[in-house]
Amino acid sequence: MTSASPEISHDPRTGLPTTTARPTSRTELAETMARAVTAVPTLSRVAPSERARWLHTVADAVEVAREDLVRLADWETALGTARLQGELTRTIAQARFYADEAADGYFLRVEHDTADQQTPSMTRVNMPLGPVGVFGASNFPFAFGVLGHDTASALAAGCPVVVKAHPAHLGLSNHLFDLARSALAAVGAPDGTLGIVHGFKTGIELVQHADLAAVAFTGSQSGGMALWRLANARPVVIPVFAEMGTVNPVVVTPLGATRIEEVAHGLVSSFTLGHGQYCTKPGLVLAPKGGDLAACVADELARLAPEPVMLTRRIADGVMSGVKALQDAGAIVALQLGGDGAGWSAPAAVLEVPLEEVKAGSKVLEEVFGAVVVVAEYDTPEQVLATLTELPGALAATLFTGSGEDLWAARWLETLSNKVGRVVLDGWTTGAPLVRAQQHGGPWPSTTQPTATSIGARALERFVRPVAYQGFRDELLPPVARRSNPWSLPCRVDGNWTRARAS
């Protein structure tokens, strides 16, 4: 037993405690990891369709408990029942999505080369890495929580998961875990398929544990980078897939000037969504001079009159200090409202900054995690190209164009796509669609592994590693690697895709 103090979740509307959790002791962590290790061979060996069945069963169990879960989540996060109902629906869909994607088998990337005069036969297939530590996010208690994208995609890929519960919603985390554990047991999954731990120090010990094979994290720059450094200091370094907050840019082309009102309306909806607590929140808008976008946004914001209540006291404090830092960096507040309510309320704000202040190293390019957006106006499209090169890597960007032939759109797009993982045309980055081709992960420092995604079909590929088998006869190989293809997996055979037998 450690003597660490308990973690406490709170009702953000009042600041009163909701749930207390005793930190997981070293002995308990060791037991949890031992169970995960015991589950590895079974999870690796079963057909992906079997793991898909497990995930669908978990999804069913979550659906049955919907009302309880939403009530508990709203108490601990103040995100509102409407939003949380939607998020839960999405989370259930995610689990089924990764289940189906696993069963489809593309993520295994099976490839067979037939022997010839010069070369032996070779088969390569993606194998699960082993136990994955998942650090969920505060801002998506369902979608990036105990049973969120990381957990569902890791289980689908064949890896046991140990979740470090987020202290902002401990009650919900425990409830989700209990539901999933029962469902997994009922469907015959091994005991160690899913585990949970609590406590800051335990989170560190989890990353350092010799049997952990990978880490998935969603949250702040400071949190993600700390875990990445911890993992890099291990005797055996493991990958950390940290998806972190950044400033997501929006650019409006000169022709887009005709749509400033529409942009302002959509922007306010987007940057205030979930009280601005989205890693995909648009944070910086470059708009043509003369449209006075900042004033339009201020009008829209005043009309909407949001009263943000943040997930934690630290986040609420961060909004205040973030707005202050933007001002210190040369931004001027066009409108700031709210922030004086009960509990962890914080203001919403739109600021304006001269374009020349948007440069590498400026605080203008650091995320304020809340309902805060910065507008900068440009004179010429060339200025925008120069400014875009100053931006750090980000998760997503929006390109707003005009009707007709928009000459600058394609040029800007090329530069934008070097800076982000996803570009949205004439729409908003918040609410990353759950589709196979989704890419939720951009260049450093928005993610520690810019080739990875935490949403979409390729999310599973974070948790596997290719292994090649040279000169083998089928009967010695695991089913996944057999040329007889007992699981009817999609394979590339001598360069061509098929679902048939390779031999």
Next chain:
Amino acid sequence: MTSASPEISHDPRTGLPTTTARPTSRTELAETMARAVTAVPTLSRVAPSERARWLHTVADAVEVAREDLVRLADWETALGTARLQGELTRTIAQARFYADEAADGYFLRVEHDTADQQTPSMTRVNMPLGPVGVFGASNFPFAFGVLGHDTASALAAGCPVVVKAHPAHLGLSNHLFDLARSALAAVGAPDGTLGIVHGFKTGIELVQHADLAAVAFTGSQSGGMALWRLANARPVVIPVFAEMGTVNPVVVTPLGATRIEEVAHGLVSSFTLGHGQYCTKPGLVLAPKGGDLAACVADELARLAPEPVMLTRRIADGVMSGVKALQDAGAIVALQLGGDGAGWSAPAAVLEVPLEEVKAGSKVLEEVFGAVVVVAEYDTPEQVLATLTELPGALAATLFTGSGEDLWAARWLETLSNKVGRVVLDGWTTGAPLVRAQQHGGPWPSTTQPTATSIGARALERFVRPVAYQGFRDELLPPVARRSNPWSLPCRVDGNWTRARAS
């Protein structure tokens, strides 16, 4: 200009100098990187089939200069003209392989999802990272040299390359670079497509350069880890694909005992190949007690009587100190011969060690880069399973089985495949076949990115990053991402593979 002393290559047979290179100055490095950056848009925009044409032209130019290249390589490496002729043939085949793989377009992993009631259209495609720094190996002056796997796969993927020439073969490196530069210019590739730099300090500055996007390295643990740490200390961290030397295990099942003579014969051929200077050299053999494999290997080695001459003085010294370290760790020399010739000669040796000394942390599990192998005998197959869990990650392993139903082979295979990137059945790990399904890269610490490979179809994927386009019309997108599919790329459209148009 720095005042760093020049680098000097030598004739290993005599220890006399062959080529001197002045270290690249900071200014020259800046110019080289600026040219690479200028080449980025062109390399990204052209069809992969165009880059394929460039690579085939380079391959043609190398073929024409074959005799000069082999003579120069033999002078600087002492690897022998027969081996070097073969390696050059292979290197030309590699360039054509990556060219064809690029033109095929699978590495782009294009995926289209069609819009529906709930979700917008989404397209994801792999885009080139930007300039890649390539640190070639001493032991494969062609295959992992200036125009080796890393360079060819990075160019094929659409990234300019700046090579840090290996000091062991500066003359050859410069000659290869000049050939490629002329060929690339003749075929219309941009000036900055390929660059070269010299000097230890310049290599560090290259990794630290703000415009470098990735590093590929082949060589020692100390070298690879140093570059990895350098890259992790950058303001913008970049990936380092370091493929490093490890101890590749060979396990002989109890039934394999009937084939001890055959194993001994093959093992000696394999571990003395290239004077043992292969990252895929078998380093540790677990064999059934009673077969006296060490004595058989000693007999074969005495019959072959190799006279290893190493690539550099440091490598030659490393063989001597490595054999000493193995003895300190409990190994006994069964036979050691040679090492007293001119230049950088070193001994070849077979050692025997008690199985209980094969454990995590022992020097027995550290690579000796040379013609040295260690044999350990086991009593029971269960001992082998326990020993395998002690092994660090490695590039490749061999499983030697007997005829008939070999009960232990499948069980050992599962454990072995957790430890390596490639398992060879009844064959040898040296000479990784050039096939699409090749996986040349294993768990930490054999590579810094165990999901990557430096040989095979997936080698290209090290140098790309996925970008998603949401809600776009075709005409704004680059050709590679268009649903009209002008380049006839293989795509996954709404879950299914095709080469047709998506819309």
